[in-house]
Amino acid sequence: MSVLEIKNLHVSIEDKEILKGVNLMLKTGEIAAIMGPNGTGKSTLSAAIMGNPNYEVTEGEILLDGENILELEVDERARLGLFLAMQYPSEIPGITNAEFMRAAMNAGKEDKDKISVRDFITKLDQKMALLGMKEEMAERYLNEGFSGGEKKRNEILQLLMLEPRFALLDEVDSGLDIDALRVVSKGVNEMRGEGFGAMIITHYQRLLNYIRPDVVHVMMDGRVVLSGGPELADRLEKEGYSTIAEELGIDYKEEV
Numbered sequence: 299m300s301v302l303e304i305k306n307l308h309v310s311i312e313d314k315e316i317l318k319g320v321n322l323m324l325k326t327g328e329i330a331a332i333m334g335p336n337g338t339g340k341s342t343l344s345a346a347i348m349g350n351p352n353y354e355v356t357e358g359e360i361l362l363d364g365e366n367i368l369e370l371e372v373d374e375r376a377r378l379g380l381f382l383a384m385q386y387p388s389e390i391p392g393i394t395n396a397e398f399m400r401a402a403m404n405a406g407k408e409d410k411d412k413i414s415v416r417d418f419i420t421k422l423d424q425k426m427a428l429l430g431m432k433e434e435m436a437e438r439y440l441n442e443g444f445s446g447g448e449k450k451r452n453e454i455l456q457l458l459m460l461e462p463r464f465a466l467l468d469e470v471d472s473g474l475d476i477d478a479l480r481v482v483s484k485g486v487n488e489m490r491g492e493g494f495g496a497m498i499i500t501h502y503q504r505l506l507n508y509i510r511p512d513v514v515h516v517m518m519d520g521r522v523v524l525s526g527g528p529e530l531a532d533r534l535e536k537e538g539y540s541t542i543a544e545e546l547g548i549d550y551k552e553e554v
């Protein structure tokens with residue numbers, strides 16, 4: 299089993315403190331849901347775990363099986379098995395989707411360990427079929443002109459191709475119609491198993507009907523303020539965040 303441990307993480311963007319001491323543990327074999335209102339730092343948390351240099355860690359630790367990974371670059375963290383599906387995936391004109399994925403799969407590997415073109419194509423075909431994606435998507439430039447739903451599906455395709463140890467999925471459900479939501483969930487559920495852990499960020503309970511989490515963490519104001527089982531997501535759906543904020547004595551105003 300692998301463990302990704304976030305201890306007292308403080309993160310600033312342009313000198314403004316966004317994360318104010320996040321404590322969280324992810325384990326392989328488990329799917330954790332992170333829920334919380336807009337602007338509480340969920341995307342910041344995923345970016346900081348992945349090592350985005352725009353997010354300054356001012357205090358705390360991120361440990362992968364006991365080793366501090368804070369000094370590692372994004373690509374080094376990826377090679378250790380971390381994967382981030384971004385809330386707003388970037389467009390990369392000039393690089394096809396297939397080229398990008400093969401490069402990512404082979405990055406840092408010795409020639410003998412690289413996936414062959416043939417095996418790559420076989421795997422790609424299989425995963426695209428699973429996600430109901432059109433073949434031409436592989437040859438399109440990465441995310442360029444992809445619809446919102448296509449981008450999200452494509453993030454899941456990358457997940458299935460790369461098979462990371464830990465996946466951070468930042469609102470992979472946003473903007474999806476019900477069919478796309480089913481497909482995205484199918485992809486994530488396909489990865490479930492002893493060697494895989496995930497942190498699924500969402501602010502709707504809807505996705506969690508399809509991907510049943512083992513644990514649910516609620517983030518508010520830059521911290522994890524409450525953790526529980528899947529029933530916590532159901533409760534949030536019914537009561538909203540303000541009841542919980544009130545109970546915990548957190549200053550929170552619902553957006554209208």
Ligand SMILES: Nc1ncnc2c1ncn2[C@@H]1O[C@H](COP(=O)(O)OP(=O)(O)O)[C@@H](O)[C@H]1O
Pocket residue numbers: 311312316334335336337338339340341342343
């Ligand atoms: N690049 C940035 N520059 C300045 N402020 C940012 C930036 N990214 C995020 N923030 C601020 O950090 C806070 C947390 O944002 P974010 O992590 O995206 O929250 P969430 O994902 O929970 O909605 C927000 O107040 C947001 O405005």
Ligand SMILES: [Mg+2]
Pocket residue numbers: 340341342385468469
């Ligand atoms: Mg976000």
